[in-house]
Amino acid sequence: MVLPMSILQKTLDKRITIVLKDSRILEGVLKGYDEYMNMVLEDAKEVKTEEERILGTVILRGNNVVSIYPTDQITYTAPLKEEEGTEEVEAEEDE
Numbered sequence: 001m002v003l004p005m006s007i008l009q010k011t012l013d014k015r016i017t018i019v020l021k022d023s024r025i026l027e028g029v030l031k032g033y034d035e036y037m038n039m040v041l042e043d044a045k046e047v048k049t050e051e052e053r054i055l056g057t058v059i060l061r062g063n064n065v066v067s068i069y070p071t072d073q074i075t076y077t078a079p080l081k082e083e084e085g086t087e088e089v090e091a092e093e094d095e
Contacts, residue, residue, distance in 0.1 A: 015072050016029075
C-alpha cells in the first residue's frame with residue numbers, strides 16, 4: 001500500500017494538482033508539508049475550465065484538501081502481495 005506521506009515526499013519540489021472541498025482546483029510546486037498535510041505551494045494557480053488565476057505562493061490547510069495528484073510524471077511502486085481468492089477469480093474467468 002502506498003501511504004499519503006510517501007506520495008507527498010516523492011512530489012516535493014514537483015508540480016502537483018490539488019482539489020479542494022469547495023471544488024476549486026489548484027496547481028503548483030509543492031515546497032513543503034507537515035503531518036497534518038498542510039502544504040506550501042509555489043507558482044500556484046487556480047484552474048477553471050477556460051481560465052487561470054495566478055496566486056503565487058500559497059499555504060493550504062490540510063483539512064481543505066480532497067485529493068492530491070502529481071502533474072509531473074512520477075512512478076509509484078507499491079509492494080506486491082498476493083490476495084486471497086485471486087486464483088479462484090482467474091479460474092472463474094477462464095470458464
